[in-house]
Amino acid sequence: MSGMSQANLMGQILKETAEAAPDAPAYYFYGREISFKEMDDLSDKLAYGFLKEGILRGDRIGIIALNQPEWLAVYFAAAKIGASVVGLSPRHPAPELLKLVQRSRPRAIVSLKNVGDTDYVELLEQNKDKVKGLEFCYFIGGEGANGCKSLESLMEEEPDQELLTAACAQVEPEDEIMFAFTSGTTGQPKAAAITHKSQIASARAQTKHVRVTSKDVLMLTQPLSHVGGITIGMASMLLAGGPTILIPVFLPEEVLNQAAEYHPTIIGGFPTTHHMLMAHEGFDKMDVSNIRVVITGGSNAEPDLVERLHQAYPESTIMNLYGLSESSGGALMTPWNCHYTMVGRTVGKPFPGFDVKIVGMDGRELPVNETGEVWLKGDCVVTGYFDMPEETAKTFDQTGWLRTGDMAYKDEEGFIILMGRRTEMYIQEGLNVFPVEVEDILSTHPAVDMVAGIGIPDPVYGEVGRYYVVPSPGSETNEDELRSFCIQSLADYKVPKQIVFRQDLPMTALGKIKKSDLRREFENTGK
Template sequence: MPQPETLPAALRAAATAHADLPAVVDGDTTLSFRDLHAAVRDTARGYVALGLVPGDTVCLWAPNSWEWVVAGLAVSYAGGVLVPVNTRYRGEEVADVVERSGARLCVVADGFLGRSQVAELRAAAAERGTRGDAGGHALPGLDRVAAVVGIGDTTADGTTAFSSLGDLGAAVEDIDAVADAVRPDDIADILFTSGTTGRSKGVLSTHGQTLAAARVWTRTCRVTEQDRYLVISPFFHSYGYKVGIVASLVSGCALHPMATFDAEEALATIQRERLTIVPGAPTIFHSLLESPAFATTDTSSLRLANMGSASIPPRLIERMLGELTFELVIPAFGMTECVVATMCRPGDPDEVIATTNGRAVEGLEMRVVDPATGEVCEAGSAGEIQLRGAMVMQGYLDDPVATAEAIDPDGWLHTGDVGTVDAEGNMRITDRLKDMYVSGGFNVYPAEVEAALARLDGVVESAVVGVPDERMGEVGKAFVIQREGADLTQEQVVAFLRDRIANFKVPRHVELVPDLPRNASHKVLKPELRARATTKDD
C-alpha cells in the first residue's frame, strides 16, 4: 500500500491503523488517534466557517498542548498553510509574522506565562495602521485577519473560543473533500527561523517534505506504536512539529507534550508514564542529570535519546548512556531549512556516537566546501557543510535574494556550519561560521573549547565567544555554569584548558554565571553573550 503523501492523508491513515491507541496525553486529556482525527475535522470545519479557504495561512501562537496538535493539523485538513509562531515573541514580532505571511486566521493561547497575548497583538497591529485588504476587523491594522481564535479557559473579547469551533462549523459538510484536494507539492508550513542574528526568515516546506523528514527520523530511530514520547522541543520549532507531531502520525507513538521545560516535572513524567523517547538540545539532558530529583527517579523505561544540535560534548553522551541508561543515543544534525540532514545509526560504535553527528540520511547528499576557495574539501578537512536533496526547503518566503544566497544554482544548501566528514561519511560539526573568531591570526571554534570544558569536574555547561582584544584582534571569553557545591575559579578553568588545547584557543576571560541566555528552543544566544562580554570588558 502506498504511503500517504499529505498530512490529512497521514492523519486518516493513523486513525485507521492505530484507532484506539493514545495519540496525545496532556494532563487529564488523552486523545486516541480516532479522537484526534475527529477533533481535527471539527476544528477544520470551524476554520472554514471563519473564512479560511485552501491556500490561506494560519498563524498559531501557543505552547505545546493537545490543543496545539489539533489546531495545527486542522490547518492542513482545511487546505491551509500552517505558520507556527515562537511563544517567546512579543506582540510586535508576531504582528510582523502575521503581516508577512498574510494570515487569514490567528490562533492564540491567551494568558500563557501570565501575559495577555491577544492584547499585545492588538496593540502591535494598531501601531501598524490599517493596511492589506479589507478581509475583516479582528485585528485592526492587520485587516486580512478574519478572526482571532483563543485557546484557553477564558476568551478575550472579540475572539472566537477554540472550544466553539466544532459547533461553529457544524454546517460545513465537505471538509473531507477539502482535505482530499491537498497535494503533496502544496506548501504545508512556513516555519520562521529564530532570528537571533537578524530578522527571521520564513522557510517554505511542502507536505511531501514534512512527511519525508518525519519518516526518515522514525525509521532511523526505530520508533513504533509502543513508544511514549516526551515532546520538550516547542511545536513551533521544526523538531517539535515535524519530528514530534508528524512523527507520531507516521509511527503511531504517543505524544506527551510539555508546555515549558522543567527538569523535575520531566523526570516525574518519565517515571509515572514510563516514557521511552526524550529528544532535545544538550541543555535538556544537562538539566535532567543535574536535577536534585534525578538520583531518586526511575528512568529505566528510557529507550531513545535524539539530539539535533550542531555541537554535542562527548562527555554528555557518555553520561546519557551510563547514568540516564538510554539504550540508544542518536546524535543528529538538522536545521529549519533541512530538518533531518544527518543521523547516527543504531549499532554505530560508541566513538562514532560520541564524536560525530552521523551520516547523511537517505535522499540527501552532503559535502564539505572551503568557504574561502569554494573547492570541495578532502575527507577530514574542515569547511562549510552543504546539503542537497528533496528535503531541502523550497526557499524563503518572499525573499528571493536570501533564497539565492542559501541555495546555489546547483541546488546545494549552504548551512553556515563548519565541520568535517570522515572516510565513512560521518560528519562532525566544528562550529557555526558566525561563531568562529580569529585570535592572533588563528581560527578558534568555540565548540571545541566548550567540549574540553565539559570534562572539567564541576562544570555543568559553558559557552565561549570571541571578544575584541587590542593585541590579538579577538580572544575568548568563557561563560561557565558550575555544579552546585563546586567552587571553581577563573584560574582553575584556564589551567585546566591549557593542559588540553592549544594556547591560542584558551579563553583569556572566564565568568562564572548561574545560567545562560537562551531562545525558546533552548539554544544559547551567543550574540547576547558577546554584547554582554564587550560591555563588561570595555
C-alpha cells in the same frame, strides 16, 4: 498499524492512522488520552470551521500556544485544507513575539488567552491593526475582545463532508504546511517555509532510522512551534502510529511525573534540557528501564554530556541528531552501531536519500578532514524563507543545495564532525579557531556547568576567544585553573584569552544559548 503510511499529505497520514487503529492512543496530556480517531474527527470539524470563516488554501494561521491538543488540532485542520501554520512560541517576550507576527503576516491567529503575565487578548487587540492582513483572532478556552471567537466555537458543527473533501482534494505535497522560525542564536530569525513533502521526508527518514513502532511512547518536551517538536517529535510518532506525551513547558519535575505515569520508550531534548533533567533531585528515582533511545540535538553533543547520558540511561542507545528549520527536521543522525563516545564527537551521517557535502569558501567540495561549510540536499529541504528573497538566494542554491551556515569536516568513515557556525569562527594569531573545540574541553571540567565562546577584536592578536562560564552548583574555580586545564588538550593559540563567569546565559525560546546576545552585549558595554 501494519506498516508506515505512504501518504504524501499530513492530513491523509492522520486519517489513515486513525482508520488503521482508531482507538489507539495518540496523545497523552495530563491524564487525558486522545486517540488518533479523536484527533482526526476534531481536526475535521475545525477544518470545516475554518472554511466557513473564509480561511482557505494558502492562508497562514499563527499559533500562540504550548504543547497541547489544540495546537495539533489547528495544525492538522490547516493541513487538510491547504492552509499553513506559523509557529509562535509563548516563550518569546511580547515585543519579540509581535515582531514575528508582523514578519509572517498571518491571516488568522489562534492563541491562548494568557501565559504567565502576558495577556494575549490585550496584546492582539492593541496591535491587530499593525499586522498587515490579519483578519481573524480565535482564543483557546473563551472569547476575546471585540467579538473574537473562541476556537471551540469553530468545532461545534459536524462538517459538510462534501465541502471538506473538495477542499482536501486541492492540497498538493508542495503546499506549505508550516512556517518555522529559525532559532536566531546568531542573528535575526527567519521563517522557513516547510511543505508537506519536506516535513514528511524528514520525519519518515527519522522514523525508519530510529526503528519507531506503534509500541513506542515518546516524551515530547521540545516545542511544537519548532521542527524539534512538530517533525522530529510528533510527525515521526504519527508515521509509526505510536503515542506522544505532550509536555507544555519543560519543567524537570513535570517530565519525571509524566514519565512515571506513561513510561516513555524514547526521550529527546536539547543539551540544556538533558542537563536540567539529570540535575533534578528526583532524577535518580526515575525508572529508565523502558527507555530504549535517548536523542540529543539542537547543537553539538558535548562529550561530557554524552558520558552522563550513558551513565543515566545505561541500557539505552544514545543518538545525536542534526537538523534545522531549513531541513524541516532531522537530516543526519548517528547510526545504531555508533559507540556512545563517538556520539560526543559527531552528528553522524545523512539519512538515506539525503546528501551532504563539505564546501570551501571557493565553492568547491573539500576532501576528508578539511573544514568547510555543510551543504545539504534532499526532499527535506524547504522552499526558502517567507518574504525574504535575498536571504533565500544566499542560503538555497538553484540546484537544490542548502547552505547550512554550519562548519564541519567529514572523516574517513563519512562521519560529519561539527565545528560550529560559520559566523562563530574567529581568527587568532592568523589561525582559525572554532569556539566549539574549546567549549567541548571546558565542559568536561567538573566545575563548569555551561559554557559559550565568541570571538572579539584584539589589537595584538586580531581576535581572541572570550568564554562565558556558568559554574556548576557548589563548585569553585578561576580563570587560571580553567586555562591550565585547556592547555592540556588544546593548541596554545586556542587556549582562552578571556574567561568570564556568569550565573546564567541568555537562551532562545528553544533552550539554546544565544551567542548573538553575548556578542551584542560586549559590543555595547565591552563587558
